[in-house]
Every structure is written in C-alpha cells, then in structure tokens.
Amino acid sequence: MPSLTVDHVTKRYRTGTEALLDVSFTVEPGTVLAVVGHNGAGKSTLLNIVSGLIRPTSGTVTADVGRGRVMWAPQRTMVDWSLTVRQNIELVARLTGTPVAAVDRVLELLDLDKVRSRQAEYISGGQLQRVQIARALVADAAVYVLDEPTAGLDPAAGELVMEHLRGRAAAGSTVLVSSHDLDAVERTASGLVLLDEGRLRAHLPVAEFVRRAGATMKVSVVFAEPMPDTMPDRLARTLPAEWTLTTAPDRAGLAVQVPLATGLRPVLAWLPPELRVQDLSAEKQSLRDVYLARYADRTPAPETETVTVQQ
Ligand SMILES: Nc1ncnc2c1ncn2[C@@H]1O[C@H](COP(=O)(O)OP(=O)(O)OP(=O)(O)O)[C@@H](O)[C@H]1O
Ligand SMILES: [Mg+2]
Structure with a gap:
C-alpha cells in the first residue's frame, strides 16, 4: 500500500x-x-x-x-x-x-x-x-x-x-x-x-x-597482438545495429558502444574467437551523464533566421 x-x-x-x-x-x-x-x-x-x-x-x-x-x-x-x-x-x-x-x-x-x-x-x-x-x-x-x-x-x-x-x-x-x-x-x-x-x-x-534515457556502455578491448588487416572490415560487417565501433589505427584494440541494456555478454560473443583479448574494460553512462545529455539543456533551440543579402 x-x-x-x-x-x-x-x-x-x-x-x-x-x-x-x-x-x-x-x-x-x-x-x-x-x-x-x-x-x-x-x-x-x-x-x-x-x-x-x-x-x-x-x-x-x-x-x-x-x-x-x-x-x-x-x-x-x-x-x-x-x-x-x-x-x-x-x-x-x-x-x-x-x-x-x-x-x-x-x-x-x-x-x-x-x-x-x-x-x-x-x-x-x-x-x-x-x-x-x-x-x-x-x-x-x-x-x-x-x-x-x-x-x-x-x-x-x-x-x-x-x-x-x-x-x-x-x-x-x-x-x-x-x-x-x-x-x-x-x-x-x-x-x-x-x-x-x-x-x-x-x-x-x-x-x-x-x-530508458538511452544510456550506453563503452567496451574497450586491447588485444594480445594486432588484429589481421582484414579484421576491421569483417568486424564492421558483423556489427549489430545500434552498436558503434571504433578500431585503433594500429589495430591493437577497439572500442564498441552498445545500449546499456545490451550488457557485456553479447559483446564478448560478437568478438571473433581468434582475437586474443589482453585487457577489457566497460564504462557505463551514469544518471548524471544521461541527464546532462538529454534533460539539462533548458535553452530552447534558437529560431533559424534567414538573411537575404541584397545585391
Ligand atoms: N513563494 C513563491 N512565490 C512565487 N513564486 C515562487 C515561490 N517559490 C517559488 N516560486 C517559483 O516557482 C517555480 C518553482 O520554484 P521551486 O522553488 O519549487 O523550484 P526548485 O525546483 O526547488 O528549484 P531549485 O533547484 O532552484 O531549488 C519557480 O519558477 C520559482 O520562481
Ligand atoms: Mg528548491
């Protein structure tokens, strides 16, 4: 009650x-x-x-x-x-x-x-x-x-x-x-x-x-040795919708941003088994992060002004 x-x-x-x-x-x-x-x-x-x-x-x-x-x-x-x-x-x-x-x-x-x-x-x-x-x-x-x-x-x-x-x-x-x-x-x-x-x-x-506010989790992975050069393309092809992938230029690691609700397990399952993970960290967005991103801006969007320049 x-x-x-x-x-x-x-x-x-x-x-x-x-x-x-x-x-x-x-x-x-x-x-x-x-x-x-x-x-x-x-x-x-x-x-x-x-x-x-x-x-x-x-x-x-x-x-x-x-x-x-x-x-x-x-x-x-x-x-x-x-x-x-x-x-x-x-x-x-x-x-x-x-x-x-x-x-x-x-x-x-x-x-x-x-x-x-x-x-x-x-x-x-x-x-x-x-x-x-x-x-x-x-x-x-x-x-x-x-x-x-x-x-x-x-x-x-x-x-x-x-x-x-x-x-x-x-x-x-x-x-x-x-x-x-x-x-x-x-x-x-x-x-x-x-x-x-x-x-x-x-x-x-x-x-x-x-x-519900759309919080995400960023999973960062460092590999034991650099990925083969075809791997970034393969990863990009298999990337689920709503996920964002960033690969390190030296192919030593990657970061993938997923909805918070997805959790870590699907990310680990998505990584090809031949990639040997040396280090892994996950950074979850906090209440403060989502509040600032979604609700903090009290300033209404400014009106778009069209200025016609007279020739
Ligand atoms: N005694 C009052 N007389 C008239 N208006 C008031 C009075 N107290 C608050 N207000 C107005 O009512 C609205 C809500 O004020 P309130 O104090 O409830 O906000 P708040 O969420 O507690 O803000 P804060 O985070 O600054 O404490 C504001 O626009 C405020 O200016
Ligand atoms: Mg108050």
Missing part, C-alpha cells in the same frame, strides 16, 4: 507562476525517492506541499502513515538563531515527544558535538545545514522530506547523510529527497521523480530511468 499519494497537484503562486502542473505519483514505504530537475522546476514547491508547509492550488497529498509523522528539512535555513545547536534540535525533540537521548545520537551522527553549545548564528554554513538535517532526523517518522540536504555539506558528510537516509528507508520509512547531486542520487535512491517546468516528466526506478 502506498504511504504517500500525490494526486493531480497543481500550484499557482500569487505572482501567477505555475510551479506545479497536474503532478501525480505514489511512493511505497521503504523507498528513497529522489526529486530532480533544473532550478525552478518545482522541487521545493512539491516538497513543501508534501510537508504541509504550503497548500496546493488544486489536488491532494495523502500521507497514509497512520499515527506516524512527517519530518522535513526545507531548502531555506529555518533555525532559531538565538538558540544553541543543541537547543535547536532539542526543541524539535520536545515538540515531537522524542526522548532526549535521540538528540545526543543525532548530534554525534552529524558531527555537531563540538559546536553543540554554540549559538546557531555563530556556526558555519555547512554546520547550519547539519543542524537542519538533525532537526528532521531527530524524531522517528514514517515520512522524511529533505530539500537538497547535501547542498553545502562536505563530500563525506553528504555521503553519510544519504547513507543514513537509506537506512531509515530500509527500516520502513518513506524518504523524499531533492538533489542536484545525481551521482549521490544514483547511489542512494531507489526511485526518481523528474520535474520539468512544473510537469512530471518521469517517475521510475533509477536504473530504469537511466536505461
């Missing part, structure tokens, strides 16, 4: 901006769902609606979490500047009826121990971000919503936070996390929602998204 249903959600801000247009999807418990898309795509709007911070113009969000809670960390800093780091987290623990021991655990998890007594105003940007995340993670929740939690964190801290979120999902929570760090998304998330100008472009398992 889905723990979270976003049903035909549209958000029009008072300024007239249509930030979300008829977005629908469901999320199962135990999932880390990454919300991705360009700046201004509507990610924060969506996450703020799911958190209950703002109301949709139309449509509904149903968090079917029983008596469980929804905890959230917004993109914009929301802390009490006059309180210490520890007090900021303790405040949320008290409001949610969470045992104080959880405050110490989360301080340790996010390496905030050394600044625990410092006022929020006097800590670094990354530490502030950690406080925000700590406030979301201190309580047990059925749904966690984190808007770009790793922005501004050092790489080790970012990795740790994403791993921790995966752990919470494995324990049965639902995690919604927006991020521009597509490598981290690929490592951590099970599903992906792609927003584009407020519209839902995709809701798929991450690996499926990468495959």
Whole structure:
C-alpha cells in the first residue's frame, strides 16, 4: 500500500507562476525517492506541499502513515538563531515527544558535538545545514522530506547523510529527497521523480530511468597482438545495429558502444574467437551523464533566421 499519494497537484503562486502542473505519483514505504530537475522546476514547491508547509492550488497529498509523522528539512535555513545547536534540535525533540537521548545520537551522527553549545548564528554554513538535517532526523517518522540536504555539506558528510537516509528507508520509512547531486542520487535512491517546468516528466526506478534515457556502455578491448588487416572490415560487417565501433589505427584494440541494456555478454560473443583479448574494460553512462545529455539543456533551440543579402 502506498504511504504517500500525490494526486493531480497543481500550484499557482500569487505572482501567477505555475510551479506545479497536474503532478501525480505514489511512493511505497521503504523507498528513497529522489526529486530532480533544473532550478525552478518545482522541487521545493512539491516538497513543501508534501510537508504541509504550503497548500496546493488544486489536488491532494495523502500521507497514509497512520499515527506516524512527517519530518522535513526545507531548502531555506529555518533555525532559531538565538538558540544553541543543541537547543535547536532539542526543541524539535520536545515538540515531537522524542526522548532526549535521540538528540545526543543525532548530534554525534552529524558531527555537531563540538559546536553543540554554540549559538546557531555563530556556526558555519555547512554546520547550519547539519543542524537542519538533525532537526528532521531527530524524531522517528514514517515520512522524511529533505530539500537538497547535501547542498553545502562536505563530500563525506553528504555521503553519510544519504547513507543514513537509506537506512531509515530500509527500516520502513518513506524518504523524499531533492538533489542536484545525481551521482549521490544514483547511489542512494531507489526511485526518481523528474520535474520539468512544473510537469512530471518521469517517475521510475533509477536504473530504469537511466536505461530508458538511452544510456550506453563503452567496451574497450586491447588485444594480445594486432588484429589481421582484414579484421576491421569483417568486424564492421558483423556489427549489430545500434552498436558503434571504433578500431585503433594500429589495430591493437577497439572500442564498441552498445545500449546499456545490451550488457557485456553479447559483446564478448560478437568478438571473433581468434582475437586474443589482453585487457577489457566497460564504462557505463551514469544518471548524471544521461541527464546532462538529454534533460539539462533548458535553452530552447534558437529560431533559424534567414538573411537575404541584397545585391
Ligand atoms: N513563494 C513563491 N512565490 C512565487 N513564486 C515562487 C515561490 N517559490 C517559488 N516560486 C517559483 O516557482 C517555480 C518553482 O520554484 P521551486 O522553488 O519549487 O523550484 P526548485 O525546483 O526547488 O528549484 P531549485 O533547484 O532552484 O531549488 C519557480 O519558477 C520559482 O520562481
Ligand atoms: Mg528548491
């Protein structure tokens, strides 16, 4: 049973901006769902609606979490500047009826121990971000919503936070996390929602998204001795459609680009057995690669202008 249903959600801000247009999807418990898309795509709007911070113009969000809670960390800093780091987290623990021991655990998890007594105003940007995340993670929740939690964190801290979120999902929570760090998304998330100008472009398992986006794999082979000079022609003739072949000018090796879904086995089967392989490597396109190739360019193609030169 889905723990979270976003049903035909549209958000029009008072300024007239249509930030979300008829977005629908469901999320199962135990999932880390990454919300991705360009700046201004509507990610924060969506996450703020799911958190209950703002109301949709139309449509509904149903968090079917029983008596469980929804905890959230917004993109914009929301802390009490006059309180210490520890007090900021303790405040949320008290409001949610969470045992104080959880405050110490989360301080340790996010390496905030050394600044625990410092006022929020006097800590670094990354530490502030950690406080925000700590406030979301201190309580047990059925749904966690984190808007770009790793922005501004050092790489080790970012990795740790994403791993921790995966752990919470494995324990049965639902995690919604927006991020521009597509490598981290690929490592951590099970599903992906792609927003584009407020519209839902995709809701798929991450690996499926990468495959459907036309990801390829480049297999590079080095032979023990150069190929016979007739071999490149023979290889080109037997090359399956959709594969691209490049042979080294000295015939010492080749590279073949295949759809990611093809896998390595057909490539090995295609190589004539008389070619002795000395070294082989395969480079798969990542989520980041396919996103940059297919979805990153927000600039519309320029109109073709015809200029007639008067003689
Ligand atoms: N409070 C607001 N009032 C009016 N328009 C807003 C408001 N917040 C966001 N917008 C607009 O709504 C659209 C979606 O913004 P949103 O913050 O949801 O994008 P985002 O995907 O989170 O972007 P980013 O990657 O920069 O965080 C943008 O066009 C933005 O300018
Ligand atoms: Mg945002």
